[in-house]
Amino acid sequence: MTPDRWVLHCDCNSFYASVELLEHPELKQKPVAVCGDPKARHGIILAKNEPAKAFGVRTAEPIWQAKRKCPDLVLLPPHRERYRHFSAVINGIYAEYTDLVEPFGIDESWLDITHTWHLFASSPTALADLIRRRVRETTGLTISVGASFNKVFAKLGSDYKKPDAMTVIRPEDVARIVWPLPAGDLLYVGRAAGERLARLGIRTIGQLAAADPGILTDNLGKLGAELSRYAWGEDEAPVHPVGWREPLKSVGNGMTFRQDLTSPEQVRSALGALAEEVAARLRRHGLWAGAVQVTIRDTDLHTITRQKQLPMSTHLARDLAAECLALVQANWDPARRPVRMLTVTALALTDEPFAVQQSLFGDAPAPDPKREKLENALDGIRRRYGAAAIGAGSRVGNQLGLDGLHMEENAPAPGEEDWNEKVKGPL
Known part of the structure; x- marks a missing residue:
């Protein structure tokens, strides 16, 4: 090690x-x-x-x-409230042993104990066992721990042996433990990347390590070079300190409806409700969107995603809903293919609105202070009286479930296996 x-x-x-x-x-x-x-x-x-x-x-x-x-x-x-409670308790235990605790979803965390393990135990692995025991005694829950010299291999170690176990991966263990594992076990090798690697004849992490990085880059882009490095254990990404949060790259909310959407009016109502939730969160974080994305799923579970740049940055629900509706109208006919699920996502986020060059003819988009004031007032009412206290009339009494809509922090993309959105890019 x-x-x-x-x-x-x-x-x-x-x-x-x-x-x-x-x-x-x-x-x-x-x-x-x-x-x-x-x-x-x-x-x-x-x-x-x-x-x-x-x-x-x-x-x-x-x-x-x-x-x-x-x-x-x-x-x-x-x-969900129970899960959040226990997650906070468990991460609180981790924080007793190091200030470098980086959650990866609600049920996983990295800990860098390089400079603190000697304060609590005779060895780093003894501290790992101590933490496992503390979690079990305090909560009744068990954890599996991977101990290694980087984040990627530590994650592999926690997956290697379950439940309630510990696996140590030292540099000299890589060829024996890591390389025989399926390539899909490596962090950031999702289904699509795994299929591309399989087409190249790469099915294990060892084969990934042995592959020409240039060929990997040609087939997987930047991710190919990253995966080659990870397979060799060349990961120097830091464990971020307690309280650190990666800047938001997107804000989205999706919903599977109680009944299929078959009319333009239903689609408009659904998009409006979703856009309200997304816009409220943008304002809460002081962010503006420069692009939007709509994901549409039909009753056969066929899914498409479409996105577009906005004429000007915004955090107003009316603007987001209008652009999303235009995307749906250009790409989908709900009368022919009923809509089961919609997701609205704000992209290209900035902490300042970007400027738009004004037209000589006065037809360029411009900020709307009155609308901004209105939507901020709605935010205040909902904070005080609840999310369902006020909204468009189309949300009330419908059969779609819009009256019960509430915001999920970074709602999972369709098909996501976990509720908790996890960073899917390089560390």
Whole structure:
């Protein structure tokens, strides 16, 4: 192990399911899954425990498919506030041992203990075991820990052995432990990247390390060069300190509707409601959007994504909704292909509005102070009386579920296996 760096990756085991089982200890040995509400058409598996995994139940698969694999599968509803509570408690434990604690979603964190381990234990691995014990005794939950000389291999280590285990990956262990693993186990090798690597005959991390970096770059762009370095353990990305947050790159919100959208009016109402939530969050963070993106999914689960630059930056719902509606109108006919899900995402975020060159004929877009004042007033009403206190009339009493819409922080992209958006780019 490189003596000047020790990085831990701590991963809560079956986090959502484990938190639910604290309330239902009688179910601990039975196959259990946390799932969305089938009646609201969020009928997918969000998390599962170890007995359910043994039946082949997978995250993000439809409930009916999971029940076919495991007829006795016990389904529990999610309780997000509980998950946030336990996440805060567990990260608080981590912070007792180092100020370099970087969450990676709600149930995973990196810890850099390079300069602190000797204050608490006889060795870095002894401290890792101490942290595992503290989490278990304090919360009743278990974590798996990877200990290595960089973030990427520490993450591999926490995935290597589960549950409630620790794996150490030293430089001399890379060829034995890391290289035989599937390429898809490496951080940032998603489904699309994995398929491209497979077409090149690359199926293990060792084959990825042995591949020509130039060929990888030709086929995967910048990511190819990054993955080549990661396979060799050449990752020097820092573990960021407690409280650090990566600047927002996008703000989005999506919804699967209670009934399919089949008319322009329904689409307009849905986009307006989603844009309200996105715009409110932009204003809360003092951000402006320079582009928008719409994701559309039909009843056959066919999905398209379209985006466009805005004529001027904005954080007003009316502007976002109008541009998103134009995208939908240009690319989709809801009467022919009913819409099951929509996502509105604000892109190209800046902390100052960018200027627009004014037209000699006075037809260039211009800021709207009255609209800005109105939407800020709506923000104040919702903060005081709740998100549903005021809104467009089309949101009330409809059959789409818009009256119950609420903002999810960085709502997951369609098909995301986890609720928590995680950074998918290089560290």
